[in-house]
Amino acid sequence: xxxxxxxxxxxxxxxxxxRQGPSWNDKTREVIARxxxxxxxxxxxxxxxxxxxxxxxxxxxxxxPTRSAIPVAALVDRKLHLAQSDGYRPPGTPRDGDAxxxxxxxxxxxxxxxxxxxxxxxxxxxxxxxxxxxxxxxxRNPAWTEMTSDVFFRMRLARDIVLAxxxxxxxxxxxxxxxxxxxxxYVRMGYDERDPWEAAEVRDGDIESARRKNNRVR
Amino acid sequence: xxxxxxxAPRAAHGRAPDVFRPGGWIPMRQHRQDEPVDxxxxxxxxxxxxxxxxxxxxxxxxxxxxxxxxxxxLEDFASDESEQTKLYWTDDRIVDGANPLQMGGxxxxxxxxxxxxxxxxVSLRFRPAWFKSRSLLGYGADWPLDWREMWHYYSEVEDAxxxxxxxxxxxxxxxxxxxxxxHELNAAARALADGCEALGIKWTETPIATLSAPRxxxxxxxxxxxxxxxxxxxxxxxxxxxxxxxxxxxxxxxRDLAMVGRIETDNSAVATGVHYYRDGxxxxxxxxxxxxxxxxxxxxxxLLNSATGRFPDGLANGSGLxxxxxxxxxxxxxxxxxxxxxxxxxxxxxxAITEHWNYEDKGKDFFxxxxxxxxxxxPQLWANTLMSARGLWGARLIEExxxxxxxxxxxxxGEMLPQETNRVTLADETDQYGLxxxxxxxxxxxxxRRLIDHSLAFMTQALxxxxxxxxxxxxxxxxxxxxxxxxxxxxxxxxxxxxxxSWDVRNLWICDGSVFPTVGGVNPSLTIQAIAxxxxxxxxxxxxxxxx
Ligand SMILES: Cc1cc2nc3c(=O)[nH]c(=O)nc-3n(C[C@H](O)[C@H](O)[C@H](O)COP(=O)(O)OP(=O)(O)OC[C@H]3O[C@@H](n4cnc5c(N)ncnc54)[C@H](O)[C@@H]3O)c2cc1C
Ligand code: SF4
Numbered sequence: 001x002x003x004x005x006x007x008x009x010x011x012x013x014x015x016x017x018x019r020q021g022p023s024w025n026d027k028t029r030e031v032i033a034r035x036x037x038x039x040x041x042x043x044x045x046x047x048x049x050x051x052x053x054x055x056x057x058x059x060x061x062x063x064x065p066t067r068s069a070i071p072v073a074a075l076v077d078r079k080l081h082l083a084q085s086d087g088y089r090p091p092g093t094p095r096d097g098d099a100x101x102x103x104x105x106x107x108x109x110x111x112x113x114x115x116x117x118x119x120x121x122x123x124x125x126x127x128x129x130x131x132x133x134x135x136x137x138x139x140r141n142p143a144w145t146e147m148t149s150d151v152f153f154r155m156r157l158a159r160d161i162v163l164a165x166x167x168x169x170x171x172x173x174x175x176x177x178x179x180x181x182x183x184x185x186y187v188r189m190g191y192d193e194r195d196p197w198e199a200a201e202v203r204d205g206d207i208e209s210a211r212r213k214n215n216r217v218r
Numbered sequence: 219x220x221x222x223x224x225x226a227p228r229a230a231h232g233r234a235p236d237v238f239r240p241g242g243w244i245p246m247r248q249h250r251q252d253e254p255v256d257x258x259x260x261x262x263x264x265x266x267x268x269x270x271x272x273x274x275x276x277x278x279x280x281x282x283x284x285x286x287x288x289x290x291x292l293e294d295f296a297s298d299e300s301e302q303t304k305l306y307w308t309d310d311r312i313v314d315g316a317n318p319l320q321m322g323g324x325x326x327x328x329x330x331x332x333x334x335x336x337x338x339x340v341s342l343r344f345r346p347a348w349f350k351s352r353s354l355l356g357y358g359a360d361w362p363l364d365w366r367e368m369w370h371y372y373s374e375v376e377d378a379x380x381x382x383x384x385x386x387x388x389x390x391x392x393x394x395x396x397x398x399x400x401h402e403l404n405a406a407a408r409a410l411a412d413g414c415e416a417l418g419i420k421w422t423e424t425p426i427a428t429l430s431a432p433r434x435x436x437x438x439x440x441x442x443x444x445x446x447x448x449x450x451x452x453x454x455x456x457x458x459x460x461x462x463x464x465x466x467x468x469x470x471x472x473r474d475l476a477m478v479g480r481i482e483t484d485n486s487a488v489a490t491g492v493h494y495y496r497d498g499x500x501x502x503x504x505x506x507x508x509x510x511x512x513x514x515x516x517x518x519x520x521l522l523n524s525a526t527g528r529f530p531d532g533l534a535n536g537s538g539l540x541x542x543x544x545x546x547x548x549x550x551x552x553x554x555x556x557x558x559x560x561x562x563x564x565x566x567x568x569x570a571i572t573e574h575w576n577y578e579d580k581g582k583d584f585f586x587x588x589x590x591x592x593x594x595x596x597p598q599l600w601a602n603t604l605m606s607a608r609g610l611w612g613a614r615l616i617e618e619x620x621x622x623x624x625x626x627x628x629x630x631x632g633e634m635l636p637q638e639t640n641r642v643t644l645a646d647e648t649d650q651y652g653l654x655x656x657x658x659x660x661x662x663x664x665x666x667r668r669l670i671d672h673s674l675a676f677m678t679q680a681l682x683x684x685x686x687x688x689x690x691x692x693x694x695x696x697x698x699x700x701x702x703x704x705x706x707x708x709x710x711x712x713x714x715x716x717x718x719x720s721w722d723v724r725n726l727w728i729c730d731g732s733v734f735p736t737v738g739g740v741n742p743s744l745t746i747q748a749i750a751x752x753x754x755x756x757x758x759x760x761x762x763x764x765x766x
Contacts, residue, residue, distance in 0.1 A: 009620050025450060028296040035300075060611045079300075087308030088321035091657075095310060128612070135609065158605050162615070166601045167300045175622040177597050178563060180297030182450040185440025186564040189404040194559070201559065201623065 011207050012214035013199040015172045015179035021218050022184040023197060032169065032180070038074050044081040044097065045073075048118070049104045053077070053161075055120035059127050060158055061165040070171060075164035089155070092146030096156065102145065103152040107134070109143035176201060223287035223294055224304075227475045227497060229330075234466055237459050238435035238452065240293040247469045251503050255279040258492055258505035260478045260520065263332015264746040265730030266511030267457030267465065268375075272754030274468035278761075281471045281503060283494055286328035288474035289335070289458065295450035299598040302447035305329055305336045309655070311515065312645045316661035317696075319546060323446075325699055326513050330474050331458025333513065334743060336446050338567050339427040339454055340591065340631075341381050342740035343372045345390060345576050351736050357585035357665070358636055358736035362707045362716035363749075369393070371748035376425070378747075379455040380433055383425030389577045398430045401439065406562035406592040407570030409626045413680030419574040424591060427455040427743075428566055441565040443594055461747075479653050481508050481524040481533055481726065489533075489726045495651050507766070509718075511730040514544055514699035518642040518732065519656040521703070534703070534720035534728070539713050541642040541702050545737045546660065548632035548670050549697035551593065552677040554686030555624045562625060567594035575673070576739045584668035586633030587739035590677055593627040600625070607692045626686050628677040631697065633739040634666045642702050660696075698742050703732035717756040718749065725766070729753050 018024060019032070042050040050073060057072040085096040093099055110130060111119045119127060133139050135158070137150030144152075165171050172179045176199035178186065188195050200213035221228070228235050229246060236242030249255050256278040259266045263284075270282040286307075289295065296302065307328040313319050327333035346365035351358040373394055376383075383396030400423035403411065407423075414421035428439040428449070439453035452459050462472060476496040483489050491504040510517045518541035522532035532540050568591035576587035595603065597619070604610045604618055645657040662670075674691050681689055706712025709721035714733055720726040731746050738745075760766055 024297070025292075027293060027301075027450070028298055031296040031298050031301045061616065062613055084303065085308055085310075086322045087306065088311045088313050088319075088658075090318055091312055091314050131611070135611075154606050158611055159602055162601045162605045162611070163300070163598050166597045166619070167298075171619075172597060174616075175597060175619050177622060178561075181440075181442035181444065182295075182297045183440060183442075185442035185451075187441070189402055189441060189564055191405040191408060191556075191558040191560065193405070194561075198561070199623075 009201050010173065010176040010199040010210065010214060011202065012211040013173050013176060013217060015169045015177070017217050018179065018197060021197070023182070024180045025182050028180045028182065035075070035167065036169070038071055038078055040071055040074055042074065042077045044077045049101070050077065051120040052104050052107060052118065055127060056131065056157060057161045059124065059131055060161045067170065070165055070168040072161055072164045075167060076160045079160065079164070086155070090151055093151055093155070094147070099147065099152065099156050102147055103156060106139070106141055106143040106149070109141045110139050113141060173199070223289055227473065228288040229472045229474045234472055235288050235290050237290050237463060240290060242290070244463070244466060246466050246471060248471050249279060249281050251501060254491065254504040254506045255281050256505070257507045257509055258283065258503050259509040259511055260492060261332060261511035261513065261516070261730060262330050262462060262472060263327065263457055263511065263513060263730065264334050264743045265750050266509065267331060267334070267461040268747045268750035269509060269511065269729045269754055270470045271461040271465035271468065272751055273757065274465050274470035276754060276758040279469070280465070281473060281505070282465065283473045283476035283478055283492070284330045284332070285477040286330060286474065288330040288472065291448060291450050291452055291458070295448045297442065297444050297450060299447050299596050302336070302444070305448050309649050310647070311655055312657040313660070314657065315640070315659040319658055319660050319696060321658070324697065326515065329458070330462060330472055331456045334456040335458050336448050337456070337743060338446050340568050340571070340741045341376065341379065341425050341427045341744045342573070342589070343390065343393065344368065344738045344740060344745055345587065348736060348738040355585065359704065359706065361735050362705055367752065368748055371751045372744060374751050375744055375747040379427045379460055380429060381425050381427055382430035384422045387425070388420040388422050389573045396425055401426065401428070401430050401565070401569055403569050404441070404562065404565040404594070405558070405560045406594055406626060409556070409560065409684050409686070410570040410572070410592040410628060410680070412684045413628070414572050416683035417680055419572055421570055421572040424568050424571040426566055426568070428453045429455065439566065443563045443565055443567070443596065445566050447596070477651055478520060479523065479651055481510070481520065483524070483526055483529065483533065483723060485528065487528065487723055489723055507725045507727060509727040509729050511728070513730055514702045514732040515642055515656050515658060517728060517730055518702040519644065522644050523653055529722070534713050534722050534726055536722040537710055537713060539704060539711070542638040543636040543701040543704055544640045544642055544658070544660065544699065545634050545636055545701040545734065546696040547698045547737055548588070548630060548634055548666060548673070549695040550632070550670050550674055551627050551629040551692040551695065552674060552681055552689055553625060553627040553692060554681045554689040555621055556626050556684070556686050557624070559623050560626050561623050562592070562594035562627070563596060565594065568592055573740070575676070582672065584665050584672060586635065586665070586669055588630040588632035588669060588673050589739050590628045590630045590673065593629050597622065603692065607694060608690060626681065628680060630673045630677070631739060631741055632669050632673060633737055635663055636701055636736060637663055698737070700731045700734040700737045700742055703728045704735040705733040706735060717760070718753045727753070
């Protein structure tokens, strides 16, 4: 098994090196180009809401300082701005954008009650405790109204953040996924079989061999 | 760059998109609104698309409407999970009950071709005894259909879709050889096969609706693995690329971006047409017959939303059963990690299957059956599964995700029993068209839970047998929607008869997944399409006898 530090399994692998090749069709190029050019200013969230989303995203999907960060909060913001919703919710939970607004307001009420401070300036350990309690449905400030905190965590906050992170090519490279694959697709299907345009994982500690293969991915 | 399939209807001005050529068009016959067509069909998925094709081929005039857009997969589909959520029905819905359902991408599509545009293509026949599960197996309800007749229609559909499957199928009565050869196994499917062999049960290559050889303008599957995000190569034999082009060639008209809000009935309990919203305004299409094929949530919703003074509880609801006996299928999984690379993202998600527990009744403490299949979740789906089902986030999630290429999983499609309390009703809130939205109430029964427990224990053994480690169980998932307008022999206990014809409104038909009295332990689309083919033949026969 390879090195367990994050980001070291697939040295040199970059899904984007296939961007101009036969694994991407025009529609995919267009969609990913738009995603990669997502600006950092929020369009859906208010400024103070956005600070909370950024802070929560840093805890849900922490990123290494050694590469440029995926703009997770901005990606969530864009989805809500375009009103792309999941289309289902329990009674008492508002539609997606309104659920976010309500949940952030409730989280703010919780942190002000407990720490007399907004979420984004808390210590990471304190943020984690709040998120854990939210996940378990233990946050019960009246500001939540009919929406329970665990539903908000599972169906909105953590879900939207996780989906945004794994919608980004940097995350695809990090997990060694082949990425977009039309029209070329794949040929070698069996155990331990790798097409030359797939990520190579470090085996038996041989980082250089994996890196060489990954540099040839087109 | 193509025109935007969401901005304005594409099927108009005497032409429809050619799904096989970027930017291409095919000629399409169009019908006037003020002259009744023989059939107006609501929904163009597995049920409606198939029926539109077969009715048009029988010479009837047909208009089939779909609320969703008309895609050309080759130019409109990206290899991208987020982008492709555009295939899903994501209009507002309320879910409640003890086991609220996940809807959206998990359950229904909104496009010409319906949910088959993003379905996983698994194409299985029912076990014959399930058509009489009440009389023969002691649970559920009998279907008014005979399995031998269905066997004939299954063959028709398998040939129409050029299903790729094994030379001989290990379970059930003889069936013809599948039209196209089986696909090779990926490592995920190999793991399923090895597990079955270790436990001494049979497995087979999954019969699947994606091409293993060229067909006309469509190429074979390239194993890109985006099937449930829509197939950008047209290898997938969805209704969009099979029944719909055939329907148009036979003279049917498709109307995309056409949301039907209400079925009109007159004072003599005859349906006269449908009100639909298209191109910025409400319109009315007159018809001699109305077919509802909107899938098991939208079908009952439309019937309930079409209530009148004469039918205050909704159309076709004399039995009071419209919306009731909604059934999903259990979709639990066991996941693990292998030392070897699996890379289950390559190829269709399910390339190997075992139906052992559909056909073996000994040793069960529950009614019904299940099959299980190999899996191939894409990264967003997988990350969300780890978060929602295992509760992982933070560094633990990131680390777990780095094992993505080593993940192996087995997932069931399991039979859930019909219960009247699992149902679709109308909520007070309205959607973007001003129509009352559906409320979907669901709770598992004890039998459902026993089946799930049995499957999880068995699949755990199967993964242990292939030396997968770190096994964990995904307990909560469900898939597929069926029931809510069941067929039967008795107007008091069913909504439609064996011909999908409503008992109460004689020129109103329901032809989609909603007519299932029970679900069985296999994916439903092949059965939905077989029923649609049968219904078309029955309508032709009845029309010949002047019985329409
Ligand atoms: C992710 C996923 C994977 C699946 N995998 C498989 C599989 O491997 N094998 C299998 O057998 N099945 C599978 N299924 C299930 C299968 O797709 C459905 O059972 C089948 O498509 C249902 O057919 P239908 O005709 O009832 O509805 P649909 O195919 O959903 O068609 C209904 C259509 O009606 C339209 N509609 C609804 N209401 C209105 C209205 N009021 N006005 C206008 N249009 C309307 C919708 O837009 C939709 O296009 C899968 C489903 C999903 C979501
Ligand atoms: S794996 Fe095959 S069927 Fe699935 S999306 Fe790719 S080409 Fe289409």
